[in-house]
Amino acid sequence: MSVASVASRVAVAPMMDWTDRHCRYFFRLLSPDIRLYTEMVTAQAVLQGDQARLLDYDPAEHPVALQLGGSEPEQLAAATQIANAWGYDEINLNIGCPSDRVQSGRFGACLMAEPERVAECVTAMSEAGDPPVTVKTRIGIDDRDDYAFLEQFVGAVAATGCRHFVVHARKAILAGLSPKQNRSIPPLRYEVVYRLKQQFPELTVVLNGGVETDKAVREHLEHVDGVMIGRKAYADPWFLTELDHGSRPVQTREQVVEKMAEYATRQIAHGARLHHITRHMLGLFNGRPGARSWRRYLSERAIRPHADAQVLRDSLSVFGRAA
DSSP: OOHHHHHHTEEEOOOTTTSSHHHHHHHHHHOSSSEEEEEEEEHHHHHHSOHHHHHOOOGGGOSEEEEEEOSOHHHHHHHHHHHHTTTOSEEEEEEOOOOHHHHHTTOGGGGGGOHHHHHHHHHHHHHHOSSOEEEEEESOBTTBOSHHHHHHHHHHHHTTTOOEEEEESSOBOOSSOOHHHHTTSSOOOHHHHHHHHHHOTTSEEEEESSOOSHHHHHHHTTTSSEEEEOHHHHHSGGGGGGGTGGGSOOOOHHHHHHHHHHHHHHHHHTTOOHHHHHTTSTTTTTTSTTHHHHHHHHHHHTTSTTOOTHHHHHHGGGTOSOO
């Protein structure tokens, strides 16, 4: 397996409050091949909110997927039709989020209990737009965590023509656990995702959950079509370059900072605040001498009124040497 093929089979997960357009641009600088996902956007927000704010992105982000949340086929179809004009490479339906707020809106992981409704949503979305419609789900919910439950769900949705499933290898516990706890307390069961791929070889199956090393990525890719990485990518973004060295010249962290400074100049000219951009970069020097000082420097200065891209350039003086 070539290094480039590994990177092209990796995605960074949609993460609320994290994977906004500034974060995604930063990740794209670190890897030209990984697939990026937006934060979840509800269909209702697309229909009623500031569409440009919710859907705009930089062309450099491709390949990039929009993740939608909702449970009403008509709303999801209308949101997909609107998003179609933005040229996303994929529209992903969230059937994995376990938060109380999402459940109260009758979408997210609780929809695993309604495979027919999910199938209706996917069909409506597919008919409304050009990009492929995909589904991100869990392996089960609450006490409905046997393989037969997952098999029935995937089979019903796949019957619509959906061919791409991202599967978080934990079940969701909808009552009693917070979203944070749902990311760690239910045990990871990678073998369930492997089995799903074996049973549905015609589907693209992407494994998500607890993947934190290059070695683990490669091991999973022996069994599934792709791997989705979440918080590891955010906490230690340089990790993304470890998947990718064969596909481009290796750049330094300083070069990434300079490119982000150029990006920040453009964004600030259109009304962005510097700290909206730099908050995603704080893990860039993790594990390097001076990383803590660099984080503190950015955190203290980027939030100041009228802070500009020079703050990023000046931050490199914290190190005084190439990283």
